[in-house]
Amino acid sequence: MDPKLLKPYDPKKTEGRIYKLWEESGFFQPETGAPWTHSPDTNLNFGKSFSIIMPPVNANGSLHAGHGLVMTIEDVMIRYKRMRGFKTLWLPGLDHAGFETQVVYEKKLEKEGRSRFDMNPDNLYKEILDFTLDNSSNIKNQIKKMGASCDWSREKFTLDKDIVEKVRQSFKKLYDDGMAYRGEKIVSWCPKHRISFSDLEIKDEERTDSFYYLKYGPFVIGTARPETKFGDKYVVMHPDDKRYADYKNGQKIKLEWINGPITATIVKDEAIDMEFGTGVMTITPWHDTADFEIADRHGLDKEQIIDETGKLLPIAGEFAGTHINKARPLIIEKLKSKGLVEKIDENYKHIVRTCYKCGTLIEPQIKSQWFIKMKPLAKKALENIKDGKIKYIPDHYQKISIHWLEKIIDWNISRQIVWGIPIPAKICQACGHGMADLEDTISACDKCGGKVLKDKDTFDTWFSSGQWPYLSLGYPDQKDYAAFYPTSIMETGGDIIFFWVSRMIMLGLYMTGKVPFNIVYLHGMVLDPKAQKMSKSKGNVIDPMTLTEKYGTDAFRIAMIVGNTPGTSLALSEDKIRGYKNFANKIWNITRFVLENQKSGESETKKNVIEEFENIKKDITADMENYRFYLASEKIYHYIWHKFADEIIEQSKKDDDMKKSLLPIWQDCLKILHPFTPFVTEEIWSMMSASSPPAGQAGIDRPDQKNLLIAEKWPC
């Protein structure tokens, strides 16, 4: 017997060595196949395939607890299917994570007293690239520490040359099909980051502010944002509002306003809610979506009041150059002194839109940007989802997806940052028309003949990751695409269902005509022990590397799986992990007992306990097939500890017949356990084969020299 078994199980002395063994075995690559089904085949012409594209990890930091969950769940799926003889591919990837990474890097710059706004874009890009590459190797090592059996020979990065080229081509195709267009529209702008967002990067927040009732000529208007009112020369009311029946659409009125007399124009529009405030409002089309639409309907002027950094423009007169946050009280002071403030409601509760990163108030701005028409894409996606071409786990996410897809709006894919894939386009300086231009050959506007300049913006990072399944498989011409697309399952966090999952479905269908995956498995968030969201500012971040170091990776992994149902968030407690560390040691000691006490031969006792075990195996296998890993793992845990150890082993101390059942059951237990706790089971497997059981015994039958548990056949 291996002397290691005489001491408690030590993950530190085991895990690195075992991972290396796996990597060198070739079993991470689908070409290798399982030794009991086929010989290696570089053309992949065998068996059924099972594939998962790993959600590309943001290459801007370290693995967090959520990554730990991703790596564990996906590895469980992959190891299980591999043991069932599938041609199994788990493709790892890294994401440049455009804005996210830029924000991380900006914080670093800030600490050094620098700012990206003062930097040469090329230098900034190079710095972030170096930073990202540095992080990449760190992250890859951490993924390996988790035991991830992914195929590193196929690793992709969203900024790989071939990927970038494909992303550019996708844009061109969308443009040629009329699906991507340059639009002068109102976009969500963060004045702090100086970047425009799609509708998803906005976080709604309830706030209590002051609501001001201001005298506007004969009317009283209500506003929560007096600092936007400088350009308000239209006053709008509902056409059916009897209170204002005397005023006609288009009628002009002279009145005294913030910086002197102005001429206001009456506009009648049904968008007005007669019940709200006074039923009269003025509009700021440049900085408000609803106002923009009213202005569009009536062909009204649109004027910019606030610049891109949140400061007032010259239209604000004496307030020009002042930041809006400082300007508000000053403006109210002035309005008061002119007697234009009717009253102030200090307890006005409303919902404001903020930047999801920094919480800064979103300042809508009219900008010329690239948009993708989403309605036709969503229609196709909806058809496929409703037809059941994509199964959601848990299934209520299907409804959530449908709900979102049915209300989808066009996607702004322009980002004003350097860290990303440059949009291959030219913009006409005369008429604003935009043209896709892959080869950099367009020299004049194809509409007005005006002068064109290169678009300086980059793509929203989700535009590239939204195409990840087929891009990472080398669409359209690689054998991987043919062998593994559509992928079997997309496993990711429920929190990015719109950002990522829905967009992958839409873009996948659009580009390839096929859904990118057949199943979406969505896990919940990993929370701290008190079920609070982890955040650096709260100081409650749990680092998975610390935990694997302390308790072993196997303990961490199975703690992430047991009792963790899909879609539900997981409060991660150290106690639970400690419990499974004990379990790893229990397995270790059971092995010692089995090796010391097992006996060969048949008996009635053996027949009975094996029959009972067969039922457990069937039950667990059904759970694995149906992605109920939280049940499968708990059942094998329970069987091993409380049935096999507490009863069968205890009885076998008194009953020699019982000893005949030990080895066959234990070997199968190790196989079933392997996807959950791969390191300790692989280590035991190698020690058991080395111990060469006596002749005639149900020993380990290995025709292949690669005597590894990772490639064993699932015992059911």
Add this chain to the structure above:
RNA sequence: GCGCGGUUAGCUCAGUUGGUAGAGCAAUCCGUUUACACCGGAAAGGUCGUAGGUUCGAGUCCUACACCGCGCACCA
């Protein structure tokens, strides 16, 4: 306002087609009988959010309500 979840033992949560409630952790008591004290045994702990309904029977299906969470939405 619309949509989606949740509400089960002190804590975190299971409960897959309806058949007299389960796990882990914590807490209690007993036990060091040679695989393991990173252990074993025992006992304790819930009228399954509330109110109705369907059923021979409901944590499980239906309706309403309450509370918590999340998502979507341009109410100035």
